[in-house]
Amino acid sequence: MIPPDLRGRRKRDPFWVAVSVAFNGMQRVRGLRAPVIPYVEPVDRTRDLVVLEVRREAEDVVSLRLGAPDRGVLPGWQPGCHLDVFLPSGRRRQYSLCGDPSDRRTYRIAVRRLPDGAGGSVEMHGLAKGATVTVQGPRNAFPFLARDRYLFIAGGIGITPILPMVAAAERLGADWRLIYTGRTRASLPFLDELPSGRVLIRTDDEHGVPDGADLVEGVADGTAVYCCGPAPMIDGVRASVGEGATLHYERFAPAPIVDGRPFEVELRRSGRTLAVPADRSALDVIRDELPAVAYSCRQGFCGTCRTAVLAGEADRRSPGDPDGGSMLICVSRATGGRITLDL
Ligand code: FES
Structure with missing residues (x-):
């Protein structure tokens, strides 16, 4: 496999570069217009980072400064960006970047410990200097716009x-x-x-x-x-x-469910059918039975909970949920009385 560059970008695959060059050349020889096959480079935004510093910032709050194992340059970010952090347990959590965007060699995040939460914050507080975490991003779901x-x-x-x-x-x-x-x-x-x-x-x-x-x-x-x-x-x-x-x-928490209607969710692989009441999400009900089901933001933007739909329709409550073959079970609901998922 071709290793990514310092910004995590994959180098061009020589085979597809050759195909692209050959095709573009043929188009030119034939005198055709629009001879270009755009080569879209896949971007791998997943990387391992090392915890360089842990600091207590307030009651139950620590900040973690993260850097590349070789202390190299990290992808840039803007105010409002967050990192997805994959914890050793497999949990995935989002944390806003709260350092200085001009510092290209470290990221800073901060975590409040929630003893009664789902376990991610407690696990983050257990990370010590020298630990390695896998992150994805930065991504920006909260853009800062120039205003007066x-x-x-x-x-x-x-x-x-x-x-x-x-x-x-x-x-x-x-x-x-x-x-x-x-x-x-x-x-x-x-x-x-x-x-x-x-x-x-x-x-x-x-x-x-x-x-x-x-x-x-x-x-x-x-x-x-x-x-x-x-x-x-x-x-x-x-x-x-x-x-x-x-x-x-x-x-930092899911929005209340508005206009929710009860429905049934059939989990085909698990052989169970669950009742989702009007005031709970399918994700929350499913987690009661399958605690390991993947989720992160619970707000319909990270895509972690996307699940294949085998029968029935979902109401697509998030702009990030346009795909008819699957649904974001943290926000979207069945349009009819029942939906069947590949779980
Ligand atoms: S958990 Fe993030 S989209 Fe559902």
């Missing part, structure tokens, strides 16, 4: 994608402010990295739990509102932000 005015709203560990956005807004000379919320000051990571003067720290123990209206109060028309944090916070901001502002947000 920003309101950033971060809830706890939701500061991670916001941190490089704040730095970028500062570099742009934009008019920005940040509202940073959490239970207590001790639970908020990276307080020491935030520029002073434009940041409002709002903790539940000092100020009470804010609602959406509190967070977007006084936001001017034309403001780009970037929000990342727990689902109730995002839902509150969505409900309260006026039409004059544009809202960009990233969730």
Whole structure:
């Protein structure tokens, strides 16, 4: 196999390069127009990285600095990008990059330990300096756009994608402010990295739990509102932000199911049929029976839970779920009363 270059790109396969050159040459000899077969190079964005540093950033929060085993140059990224991390257990998790995009040799991510979660954060906290993890990306599902005015709203560990956005807004000379919320000051990571003067720290123990209206109060028309944090916070901001502002947000938890109808899911290979109630996803119901079923974002964008559909139709609730032969079981639901999956 041809090894990838430093950016993880595969070199051209000599056979297909030769075919492409020969075909293009023949087309030219024949005097045909449009002689080019575009050669699309496959990009392998999977790589092993080494944990170079682990730092405690707040209560239950550590940051991990990752680098290539040879300390080589890593693919570039922009504020809002995340890495998919494949843990030794096989779990796959997404973490926003929260370092400096101009640092091309290390990535920084941060993880809050959730003892009652699905196990990924506990496993991440068990990684020590020198450990190796496999990652994919960076990918950007939360793009940062150049605007004149920003309101950033971060809830706890939701500061991670916001941190490089704040730095970028500062570099742009934009008019920005940040509202940073959490239970207590001790639970908020990276307080020491935030520029002073434009940041409002709002903790539940000092100020009470804010609602959406509190967070977007006084936001001017034309403001780009970037929000990342727990689902109730995002839902509150969505409900309260006026039409004059544009809202960009990233969730750390699945959105509530809207207009869900109950259906049955038949798992053909497992020989089981399960009832999916209106307020649960097919993924959650299936995981009760098959805990090892693969998933990651639970929001319909990573594609990890894509499963072949053997009979029935799905309602395609995510723009990333257009394929009739399969469905994203974390978000999409059966259109009829039953769907059969290859599980
Ligand atoms: S788990 Fe990410 S798309 Fe379903």
